[in-house]
Amino acid sequence: MCSAVIMKRNNIELLAPAGNMASFYAAIENGADAVYLGGKEFSARASAQNFTLEEMARAVSYAHVRGKKVYVTLNILLSDEECKRAVEYAADLYRTGIDGVILQDIGVADLLAHYLPDFERHGSTQMSIMDLEGARYIEDMGFSRVVVGREITVDEIRRIYENTTMEIEAFCHGALCVSISGQCEMSSFIGGRSGNRGSCAQPCRKRYAIEGEKGNNLLERGYLLSPRDLRTIDSVEELADAGVYSFKLEGRMKSPEYVAAVTRNYDLALGGKKYDQDEMAQMFNRSYTKGLGFGEFGHEFVSTKRPNHRGLVIGRVDEKGKIRWNTAPDSGDLLEWTVKGETERETYDGNISLTPDKGTDIVRLTSALLESRLKVNPEDVMGTEGLRGTFIARVGERPIFRLEGSRKSEVVGEDVLEKARSAKLNEERIRTNLSKFDTSAYRLEDIELDVDEDVFLPISLVNALRREALSKYEAGEERSLEPIEFYERFEKLKTNKTLLTVEIADEEMLQDLPYDLIDRLELYFLPSREAMDFLSTLSVPVYLSLPYETPEGYAEVKDYFDGVVVQNLGQIAGAEGDIVFGEGMNIFNSYSFRHFAEKGSVMPSFECKREQLQGMTRRFGTCGEVLYYGYPRSLTMRHCPMSLIKGCGKDRNCPTCNLRRGFYLRDEKNVAFPFRRVGDMTEIYNSLPIYLGDKGDQLMALKPAALKIRSRIGEDITDIIKEARRLIDGEKINEPVLKEFTRGHWMRGILG
Numbered sequence: 109m110c111s112a113v114i115m116k117r118n119n120i121e122l123l124a125p126a127g128n129m130a131s132f133y134a135a136i137e138n139g140a141d142a143v144y145l146g147g148k149e150f151s152a153r154a155s156a157q158n159f160t161l162e163e164m165a166r167a168v169s170y171a172h173v174r175g176k177k178v179y180v181t182l183n184i185l186l187s188d189e190e191c192k193r194a195v196e197y198a199a200d201l202y203r204t205g206i207d208g209v210i211l212q213d214i215g216v217a218d219l220l221a222h223y224l225p226d227f228e229r230h231g232s233t234q235m236s237i238m239d240l241e242g243a244r245y246i247e248d249m250g251f252s253r254v255v256v257g258r259e260i261t262v263d264e265i266r267r268i269y270e271n272t273t274m275e276i277e278a279f280c281h282g283a284l285c286v287s288i289s290g291q292c293e294m295s296s297f298i299g300g301r302s303g304n305r306g307s308c309a310q311p312c313r314k315r316y317a318i319e320g321e322k323g324n325n326l327l328e329r330g331y332l333l334s335p336r337d338l339r340t341i342d343s344v345e346e347l348a349d350a351g352v353y354s355f356k357l358e359g360r361m362k363s364p365e366y367v368a369a370v371t372r373n374y375d376l377a378l379g380g381k382k383y384d385q386d387e388m389a390q391m392f393n394r395s396y397t398k399g400l401g402f403g404e405f406g407h408e409f410v411s412t413k414r415p416n417h418r419g420l421v422i423g424r425v426d427e428k429g430k431i432r433w434n435t436a437p438d439s440g441d442l443l444e445w446t447v448k449g450e451t452e453r454e455t456y457d458g459n460i461s462l463t464p465d466k467g468t469d470i471v472r473l474t475s476a477l478l479e480s481r482l483k484v485n486p487e488d489v490m491g492t493e494g495l496r497g498t499f500i501a502r503v504g505e506r507p508i509f510r511l512e513g514s515r516k517s518e519v520v521g522e523d524v525l526e527k528a529r530s531a532k533l534n535e536e537r538i539r540t541n542l543s544k545f546d547t548s549a550y551r552l553e554d555i556e557l558d559v560d561e562d563v564f565l566p567i568s569l570v571n572a573l574r575r576e577a578l579s580k581y582e583a584g585e586e587r588s589l590e591p592i593e594f595y596e597r598f599e600k601l602k603t604n605k606t607l608l609t610v611e612i613a614d615e616e617m618l619q620d621l622p623y624d625l626i627d628r629l630e631l632y633f634l635p636s637r638e639a640m641d642f643l644s645t646l647s648v649p650v651y652l653s654l655p656y657e658t659p660e661g662y663a664e665v666k667d668y669f670d671g672v673v674v675q676n677l678g679q680i681a682g683a684e685g686d687i688v689f690g691e692g693m694n695i696f697n698s699y700s701f702r703h704f705a706e707k708g709s710v711m712p713s714f715e716c717k718r719e720q721l722q723g724m725t726r727r728f729g730t731c732g733e734v735l736y737y738g739y740p741r742s743l744t745m746r747h748c749p750m751s752l753i754k755g756c757g758k759d760r761n762c763p764t765c766n767l768r769r770g771f772y773l774r775d776e777k778n779v780a781f782p783f784r785r786v787g788d789m790t791e792i793y794n795s796l797p798i799y800l801g802d803k804g805d806q807l808m809a810l811k812p813a814a815l816k817i818r819s820r821i822g823e824d825i826t827d828i829i830k831e832a833r834r835l836i837d838g839e840k841i842n843e844p845v846l847k848e849f850t851r852g853h854w855m856r857g858i859l860g
């Protein structure tokens with residue numbers, strides 16, 4: 109490790125995860141500069157144990173005494189009803205002394221900027237920010253930090269560093285989402301469990317086969333979407349030089365021992381010291397990748413064979429059946445080997461009861477010795493702060509108990525003390541009870557008593573004063589904040605007749621559309637010169653519908669379009685003409701609706717249910733633009749499943765590749781998901797299209813700004829366009845044109 113990182117160590121933050129108090133102590137005790145954790149509400153790891161406010165207060169106190177920080181994740185999308193509660197909750201976090209909140213929802217970010225302007229806000233990786241323009245957008249909103257998308261390149265990190273004043277936080281180690289964070293609805297479309305609500309069911313860790321158009325099998329079933337785990341420990345210097353301030357470790361669902369080991373080794377690496385390779389290899393991992401940001405792709409990025417922990421090879425069974433150990437196992441180690449071709453596991457107790465296959469490896473999944481070495485016993489580390497106490501109890505005065513350590517607290521009893529009529533407390537008993545802290549985070553080292561001999565002092569009063577003084581001491585960082593008076597103010601938008609908009613994915617479809625029925629045409633591709641000439645002869649406004657990544661060449665032709673549909677924050681700055689904020693913006697409540705409606709037309713998230721859209725109509729006079737028909741993108745990712753067949757990597761040339769479209773991922777329940785390459789991203793679509801033709805009355809009651817029809821390549825959508833036109837013109841749809849479809853989240857939604 110070169111000295112650059114060592115020199116910068118003071119300007120770098122090692123940010124570790126904690127799913128519970130044990131992991132929190134493990135992180136701090138192993139070198140973390142800051143810890144991020146989730147509360148019991150509004151956290152993107154709903155199934156982690158998570159923290160109560162009291163635990164957070166304890167964590168803040170423990171961290172601040174040691175010069176460390178605590179951030180809380182509030183990084184999910186919230187409904188209108190939840191937004192008010194989220195502000196109150198954030199106010200509680202602020203009072204508790206939490207150093208910052210990590211946010212996904214733009215509406216919540218606006219609310220916190222208004223109600224809690226001094227509370228540090230970090231833009232979660234769920235905001236899908238992967239470029240300077242996206243970072244600038246949230247910088248202008250008052251965010252102090254951007255957690256960049258996991259696909260971001262080192263060069264783009266440098267651009268953000270050189271052109272903003274924001275702190276840059278980057279994931280450096282641990283499990284990866286295959287999707288652009290915040291752009292995955294696969295889990296919610298399949299079973300209602302949404303990644304945008306912290307409840308992802310991880311369909312990407314399941315097995316899929318690849319099929320062609322005719323159902324022909326092209327790649328056997330395997331873990332085709334399951335990324336290896338990220339590991340950048342050998343590149344921390346490069347990341348620091350590019351401008352990464354906060355090195356984030358993943359693992360709020362992992363064990364305290366995992367947190368301890370990974371934090372410890374990254375701390376060593378960031379300090380320019382040698383880290384322990386074997387220890388890192390022994391910790392949970394799905395085998396490692398340096399990640400897409402460093403250009404690893406295809407087989408380097410996913411591991412198709414297994415989606416879980418690899419362990420460390422510590423021995424091999426030779427051809428005679430004898431086990432040759434590289435490292436002898438210890439009692440309690442969990443070992444894995446192959447018996448008659450099947451994987452078997454056994455906790456080692458000095459013997460191996462099964463006969464592993466000849467010529468196979470013996471893998472140690474967990475090391476009992478290492479786990480016990482890494483165990484951080486809260487009892488051992490917590491009692492590190494010794495306090496001094498002063499207790500005053502005089503007849504005719506109110507009792508006082510003071511605590512003094514790295515800070516101070518003082519409590520005064522409510523009533524004056526009276527003379528004792530019978531036996532009074534002895535000093536030893538007072539001392540004992542004042543020392544009985546119900547947390548071992550502190551210990552009373554010294555106590556000074558100033559107690560009148562004849563004072564009447566119930567032991568319950570001594571205990572109450574002790575509890576109150578300690579809780580005040582723990583909350584020493586507590587900030588004062590007036591109660592928040594939450595109010596709503598929404599202005600109705602000017603509403604016109606509902607538009608019929610049609611998005612096409614292929615230039616060849618241009619000739620066949622019934623333009624007299626269409627109010628706006630959206631192109632999901634950059635048109636050729638001939639196509640532009642043809643479109644100029646029409647009176648229909650033409651918008652460019654941007655994919656998640658803006659195509660090269662957009663800047664040269666953007667003047668041509670009447671407007672643009674954007675899908676992420678970074679695309680707003682370069683947009684020309686009218687703007688439609690597409691479903692990728694994750695507009696899930698009236699506050700984020702309001703944020704974007706000030707700048708253009710809004711398409712709420714496809715994860716909204718009808719009641720949520722009704723709420724928007726009540727407030728704004730319209731629910732914005734709605735997908736009437738189309739296959740929703742359920743997952744957008746840099747990874748390309750076809751690269752596992754073609755074997756391409758950095759050398760890929762997707763625009764000319766004959767594997768870029770026309771294929772399906774078939775899951776183990778026999779459901780097929782179409783996917784295709786768009787630019788340098790792959791889009792996986794839902795197995796069925798969303799269609800609301802049979803709910804026409806309900807739909808029009810929402811006063812949608814537009815009904816959108818999105819076609820697939822080569823699809824004939826004329827009948828659907830005609831039907832939607834009739835609906836907009838006031839006709840009732842008695843016989844919907846489609847029979848096989850889904851209404852998406854229209855009825856059920858994703859809210860629990």
Ligand code: SF4
Pocket residue numbers: 748749750751752754756757760761762763765766767768785
């Ligand atoms: S579309 Fe073709 S070239 Fe591009 S990543 Fe996929 S297989 Fe490789």
